[in-house]
Every structure is written in C-alpha cells, then in structure tokens.
Amino acid sequence: MxxxxxxxxxxxxxxxxxxxxxxxxxxxxxxxxxxxxxxxxxxxxxxxxxxxxxxxxxxxxxxxxxxxxxxxxxxxxxxxxxxxxxxxSCQLPNxxxxxxxxxxxxxxxxxxxxxxxxxxxxxxxxxxGCTKHEKLLLLYNNNGNVDSIHQSSKVFYGRLWDKVFSEAFPRSEASFYNAYDLYDYAAHHWTHGNRTRSAMTSEDLERLHQLAWEEQTLRYATISGPGGIQDGLxxxxxxxxxxxxxxxxxxxxxxxxxxxxxxxxxxxxxxxxxxxxxxxxxxxxxxxxxxxxxxxxxxxxxxxxxxxxxxxxxxxxxxxxxxxxxxxxxxxxxxxxxxxxxxxxxxxxxxxxxxxxxxxxxxxxxxxxxxxxxxxxxxxxxxxxxxxxxxxxxxxxxxxxxxxxxxxxxxxxxxxxxxxxxxxxxxxxxxxxxxxxxxxxxxx
The missing domain is CATH 3.40.50 (Rossmann fold)
Incomplete structure (x- = not known):
C-alpha cells in the first residue's frame, strides 16, 4: 500500500x-x-x-x-x-x-x-461503490463485538483526546468507531513532530494501531454468515x-x-x-x-x-x-x-x-x-x-x-x-x- x-x-x-x-x-x-x-x-x-x-x-x-x-x-x-x-541520449540532425x-x-x-x-x-x-456493503456498514455500531470494544476502550481514547486529538476531532468522535482515522492522525504526528511524542507513549501508539486493525477488520474483513466464505459475497x-x-x-x-x-x-x-x-x-x-x-x-x-x-x-x-x-x-x-x-x-x-x-x-x-x-x-x-x-x-x-x-x-x-x-x-x-x-x- x-x-x-x-x-x-x-x-x-x-x-x-x-x-x-x-x-x-x-x-x-x-x-x-x-x-x-x-x-x-x-x-x-x-x-x-x-x-x-x-x-x-x-x-x-x-x-x-x-x-x-x-x-x-x-x-x-x-x-x-x-x-x-x-x-x-539521442543525437539530433544538427x-x-x-x-x-x-x-x-x-x-x-x-x-x-x-x-x-x-x-x-x-x-x-x-x-x-458496493452499495450493499455500505448499507451493512450503517449497522456497524449495532454489532455486539464493536460495542464491547467501544466500551472497553472509552477511557483510553478519552485520556488521549486532550493530549493528541482535540485539534482535529470533537470529543464525541474520539472512540473506537473512528479508530482508523484516529490512529492515522496520531501516527503522522508521531512521525513528524515531537509534541505528540511527549503527549503519549509508544505503547499508546501501538494500542491505537491494534484498535485500528480491529475496527477495519470488522468493517472490511468479517466473514459473518454460518456458511463461511460462500454465505455472502x-x-x-x-x-x-x-x-x-x-x-x-x-x-x-x-x-x-x-x-x-x-x-x-x-x-x-x-x-x-x-x-x-x-x-x-x-x-x-x-x-x-x-x-x-x-x-x-x-x-x-x-x-x-x-x-x-x-x-x-x-x-x-x-x-x-x-x-x-x-x-x-x-x-x-x-x-x-x-x-x-x-x-x-x-x-x-x-x-x-x-x-x-x-x-x-x-x-x-x-x-x-x-x-x-x-x-x-x-x-x-x-x-x-x-x-x-x-x-x-x-x-x-x-x-x-x-x-x-x-x-x-x-x-x-x-x-x-x-x-x-x-x-x-x-x-x-x-x-x-x-x-x-x-x-x-x-x-x-
């Protein structure tokens, strides 16, 4: 990528x-x-x-x-x-x-x-452009696994909001539901500036990375049906x-x-x-x-x-x-x-x-x-x-x-x-x- x-x-x-x-x-x-x-x-x-x-x-x-x-x-x-x-190189007529x-x-x-x-x-x-998949994503927040991870990570994201995310995200959006965008933002500032490095630890960044993987996997890599990979294309x-x-x-x-x-x-x-x-x-x-x-x-x-x-x-x-x-x-x-x-x-x-x-x-x-x-x-x-x-x-x-x-x-x-x-x-x-x-x- x-x-x-x-x-x-x-x-x-x-x-x-x-x-x-x-x-x-x-x-x-x-x-x-x-x-x-x-x-x-x-x-x-x-x-x-x-x-x-x-x-x-x-x-x-x-x-x-x-x-x-x-x-x-x-x-x-x-x-x-x-x-x-x-x-x-090439030689021209002149x-x-x-x-x-x-x-x-x-x-x-x-x-x-x-x-x-x-x-x-x-x-x-x-x-x-896969409309059916996009419609399923609208039900994402109702997924039991998603809600469980959201609840268990609320304190973690809340702690980082003041330190890292307040300039780009409303407090209400600093949650697992936006885990990928939050990680993407934090990773960029970790790489390109010292302020984020002083506001959070490398362990915090790694947890953001792992939560982003879980969120994106639930959105784009879940094989949900009882019939496995052939249950729903x-x-x-x-x-x-x-x-x-x-x-x-x-x-x-x-x-x-x-x-x-x-x-x-x-x-x-x-x-x-x-x-x-x-x-x-x-x-x-x-x-x-x-x-x-x-x-x-x-x-x-x-x-x-x-x-x-x-x-x-x-x-x-x-x-x-x-x-x-x-x-x-x-x-x-x-x-x-x-x-x-x-x-x-x-x-x-x-x-x-x-x-x-x-x-x-x-x-x-x-x-x-x-x-x-x-x-x-x-x-x-x-x-x-x-x-x-x-x-x-x-x-x-x-x-x-x-x-x-x-x-x-x-x-x-x-x-x-x-x-x-x-x-x-x-x-x-x-x-x-x-x-x-x-x-x-x-x-x-």
Missing part, C-alpha cells in the same frame, strides 16, 4: 510525504533486487525475458487508484524499480546530443483507475475482487506465452489486504502479534509469484528461502513456456518499514492453511475463483451497486437469489479460463 501520508481526516485530499515517497522508492528498489538485478546473487529470483535496465511498457501492467497517495506512490515505486539512466530530463528519468505507463466510474476499479477497490468484498484479479493477470501472461504481463503492479489502500487475509485463512490463524494480526504498514506489499518447477524436482514442503525453485531470467528468451502442470504459485508479504528491513525482504507464507510455501497453479486458480468475484457484472449484482458502469446490468431472473446468480457466473467464467504466469504485487 502507499507510504507515509498526511492525515486522512484533514481538509483536502491526503498527499504522500517525502518519507512516504522514500518508502515506496525503497520498496521498488527491493523488487529490483529480487527480480531485475542480475548482478546480485543473494535473494535474486528473476523474471524470464524482462528488460532489467530500461522500461518496456509492453512487458508491464501497472495500475493505481486515482487518489493522490496511490498514484504518487506508484511513481515513486517505479523510480526505485527502474532508476534513471543518465547514459541514455549534431546536438539530447538527454532525457531529470538525469535519464524513465517513463512507466501507469493506468489510473477512477472508482465508481471505471469498471476495472473494482479489482483494486472492490468495497468502493459482500463479506470481505475487496479481498474477493483482489483474488480474482490475481488469477486473471496470471492467465493473461499464460495466454501470451509469457510475452505480456511479466510484471504486474497494483497500488491501492489497505482494505483489499485485510479482506484477502480473512478469505485465505491468514488472519484467522494469525498469532496476536503476527504480521496478519495488524494493519499493513506504509509501503506494505502482497506479492504472488508464478514459477515453473523442473519435472524431476520435488517441490519443497516448507521453505523460507526466496530463491527456491524459481524460473531464472538468466535463461535464454527462447525457453519453451512451461506446461500448466509445472506451474506453481508462491505468496509473499512484506509489512515492515525500511528502517526495520533495509532491503524489504519478501517473506513467503502458506495460503488457505495449507502449511506449504507454494502450491500448484491449478489448485491456486481453483481456490481463488471459489472465493473471488467472477466479473464486473457479478460484482454489480452482488453489491446492488449504483456505480455508473452498473447501469446496464440486468437484475437476476425472478426466483434466482443474488448469491446463486453470482455463483453461477463464477462457475461459467471458471469453465472459460480454467486452462490458462510472472509476478503480481499489490501495494497499499
């Missing part, structure tokens, strides 16, 4: 701070270290056939929400991934030599997507659309035999992260202090690697090494595209700041409680489609959305419940795409 930014509660749109831009740049450099820098032996994985020094936009798919933090974060990340090349501006700055093609206007916006922000809706986007981009790479979508990047906010954690049993089994039992930190990344395994090599049951069994980009570009039986997917997560982890090392984690650091693409694809949303039409119907692009979507036929229609749409889509790699990263 995007890096350090101005508080969301302040008037006007939030903007990326210099620290936030540096965090995104450093994360881009970490991706370069892992996937592009062929001179490195430690932690290098590589992507077959990708340009490592100059941007070839035909090999990349980059998308971002239109908000300033995501769009600016995407540009900063790409500067770290593909640094300027001061040695790039004999003069012209360099690119800003010491060889490279120009990525970043597609910015407007929520509620562009149908592709649902893949990175599936909660935005609006539960964790942003995680569902993210899951579908991952498989769709991998399939586009497979259909082109690896020519396109070699590296896919999406820049968004934290809601898809939390929804995905819940749907894939990452947060359900998380320890109290584990990486999935907290909000994603600035410049956190979800990464999915599609790689091939030699026929005679056995896939490791559990490996924390970032280099195991990956297809190396040091091979020639003429390598035959692997068969689907040889393709596997690894999920990696990075949720620490550059100060904690200088190179932003990506750590693998098992999905769906499998206990393995990777799984076959066939299994991954089938499972992701089970939790996902098949297409924009399905999303419009399930969400009962009033978004501009949903106007032409017909309601389900009489007698067919919305969920049944959604599952039917997912099944038909799965049949169409079941036989179709690359790296996909979501950054909030």
């Amino acid at each position: 995007y890096g350090d930014h101005t508080p969301l509660v302040l008037p006007g749109p939030a903007t990326l701070t210099p620290l936030g831009a540096s965090q995104m740049h450093d994360q881009g450099a970490a991706f370069r270290h892992r996937y592009l820098d062929i001179s490195r032996d430690d932690g290098f994985v590589g992507i077959v056939g990708i340009n490592s020094e100059t941007i070839d936009n035909s090999q990349l798919h980059i998308e971002s929400s239109t908000d300033g933090c995501s769009a600016a974060g995407a540009m900063a990340f790409m500067q770290g991934l593909y640094p300027p090349r001061p040695d790039t 004999g003069s030599v012209m360099d690119y501006p800003v010491c060889g700055y490279q120009y990525p093609n970043i597609r910015t997507i407007s929520p509620r206007v562009d149908p592709d916006s649902i893949w990175g922000r599936g909660h935005d 609006t539960d964790a809706i942003a995680g569902r659309t993210l899951a579908s986007r991952v498989t769709a981009l991998f399939i586009e790479n497979m259909q082109s035999r690896g020519a396109r979508n070699k590296l896919n990047l999406a820049f968004t906010s934290h809601e898809p992260f939390l929804g995905f954690f819940a749907l894939t049993n990452l947060s359900g089994g998380a320890s109290e202090r584990g990486p999935f039992a907290q909000l994603p930190r600035p410049a956190a990344t979800l990464t999915f690697e599609l790689f091939s395994v030699d026929q005679d090599r056995e896939l490791a049951n559990d490996s924390n090494k970032s280099t195991d069994l990956s297809t190396s980009s040091r091979s020639s570009n003429g390598i035959p595209y692997p068969s689907i039986d040889k393709l596997h997917v690894r999920f990696l997560y990075h949720n620490t700041t550059a100060a904690d982890n200088e190179r932003g090392i990506l750590m693998p984690y098992p999905l769906f409680g499998s206990g393995r650091s990777s799984m076959s693409f066939k299994h991954f694809n089938a499972t992701m489609w089970q939790i996902g949303v098949a297409n924009t039409t399905t999303w419009c119907r399930v969400c009962e959305s009033e978004a501009f692009f949903c106007a032409a979507v017909n309601p389900p036929p009489p007698g067919v419940p919305a969920l049944a229609a959604a599952l039917l749409g997912a099944l038909l889509t799965l049949v169409a795409v079941a036989v179709v790699l690359a790296v996909l990263a979501f950054l909030a």
Whole structure:
C-alpha cells in the first residue's frame, strides 16, 4: 500500500510525504533486487525475458487508484524499480546530443483507475461503490463485538483526546468507531513532530494501531454468515475482487506465452489486504502479534509469484528461502513456456518499514492453511475463483451497486437469489479460463 501520508481526516485530499515517497522508492528498489538485478546473487529470483535496465511498457501492467497517495506512490515505486539512466541520449540532425530530463528519468505507463466510474476499479477497490456493503456498514455500531470494544476502550481514547486529538476531532468522535482515522492522525504526528511524542507513549501508539486493525477488520474483513466464505459475497468484498484479479493477470501472461504481463503492479489502500487475509485463512490463524494480526504498514506489499518447477524436482514442503525453485531470467528468451502442470504459485508479504528491513525482504507464507510455501497453479486458480468475484457484472449484482458502469446490468431472473446468480457466473467464467504466469504485487 502507499507510504507515509498526511492525515486522512484533514481538509483536502491526503498527499504522500517525502518519507512516504522514500518508502515506496525503497520498496521498488527491493523488487529490483529480487527480480531485475542480475548482478546480485543473494535473494535474486528473476523474471524470464524482462528488460532489467530500461522500461518496456509492453512487458508491464501497472495500475493505481486515482487518489493522490496511490498514484504518487506508484511513481515513486517505479523510480526505485527502474532508476534513471543518465547514459541514455539521442543525437539530433544538427549534431546536438539530447538527454532525457531529470538525469535519464524513465517513463512507466501507469493506468489510473477512477472508482465508481471505471469498471476495472473494482479489482483494486472492490468495497468502493458496493452499495450493499455500505448499507451493512450503517449497522456497524449495532454489532455486539464493536460495542464491547467501544466500551472497553472509552477511557483510553478519552485520556488521549486532550493530549493528541482535540485539534482535529470533537470529543464525541474520539472512540473506537473512528479508530482508523484516529490512529492515522496520531501516527503522522508521531512521525513528524515531537509534541505528540511527549503527549503519549509508544505503547499508546501501538494500542491505537491494534484498535485500528480491529475496527477495519470488522468493517472490511468479517466473514459473518454460518456458511463461511460462500454465505455472502459482500463479506470481505475487496479481498474477493483482489483474488480474482490475481488469477486473471496470471492467465493473461499464460495466454501470451509469457510475452505480456511479466510484471504486474497494483497500488491501492489497505482494505483489499485485510479482506484477502480473512478469505485465505491468514488472519484467522494469525498469532496476536503476527504480521496478519495488524494493519499493513506504509509501503506494505502482497506479492504472488508464478514459477515453473523442473519435472524431476520435488517441490519443497516448507521453505523460507526466496530463491527456491524459481524460473531464472538468466535463461535464454527462447525457453519453451512451461506446461500448466509445472506451474506453481508462491505468496509473499512484506509489512515492515525500511528502517526495520533495509532491503524489504519478501517473506513467503502458506495460503488457505495449507502449511506449504507454494502450491500448484491449478489448485491456486481453483481456490481463488471459489472465493473471488467472477466479473464486473457479478460484482454489480452482488453489491446492488449504483456505480455508473452498473447501469446496464440486468437484475437476476425472478426466483434466482443474488448469491446463486453470482455463483453461477463464477462457475461459467471458471469453465472459460480454467486452462490458462510472472509476478503480481499489490501495494497499499
């Protein structure tokens, strides 16, 4: 997700701070270290056939929400991934030599997507414009768990109101119901000023962070029905659309035999992260202090690697090494595209700041409680489609959305419940795409 930014509660749109831009740049450099820098032996994985020094936009798919933090974060990340090349120039007919501006700055093609206007916006922000989910949020304060946490945290928030929040929040809003906005405000001032550090302790900030995670999880990552993840498709809706986007981009790479979508990047906010954690049993089994039992930190990344395994090599049951069994980009570009039986997917997560982890090392984690650091693409694809949303039409119907692009979507036929229609749409889509790699990263 995007890096350090101005508080969301302040008037006007939030903007990326210099620290936030540096965090995104450093994360881009970490991706370069892992996937592009062929001179490195430690932690290098590589992507077959990708340009490592100059941007070839035909090999990349980059998308971002239109908000300033995501769009600016995407540009900063790409500067770290593909640094300027001061040695790039051209000679004009009059004999003069012209360099690119800003010491060889490279120009990525970043597609910015407007929520509620562009149908592709649902893949990175599936909660935005989902009317049914927004209606459920209106009942948020009536939730028993919410009220219990609200009551137990009233004294804590009341103590901090005079010291930290009084300039931006009415006293009545300093409560668990606004836990994320309160944490976002306090974290910014903790990072950028001494006054907040003298008014509260690091333990206070950490409790604000934990309460914000609980509040946002209850809003965007709750699997509420007795039927689990299939009981209501609006539960964790942003995680569902993210899951579908991952498989769709991998399939586009497979259909082109690896020519396109070699590296896919999406820049968004934290809601898809939390929804995905819940749907894939990452947060359900998380320890109290584990990486999935907290909000994603600035410049956190979800990464999915599609790689091939030699026929005679056995896939490791559990490996924390970032280099195991990956297809190396040091091979020639003429390598035959692997068969689907040889393709596997690894999920990696990075949720620490550059100060904690200088190179932003990506750590693998098992999905769906499998206990393995990777799984076959066939299994991954089938499972992701089970939790996902098949297409924009399905999303419009399930969400009962009033978004501009949903106007032409017909309601389900009489007698067919919305969920049944959604599952039917997912099944038909799965049949169409079941036989179709690359790296996909979501950054909030």
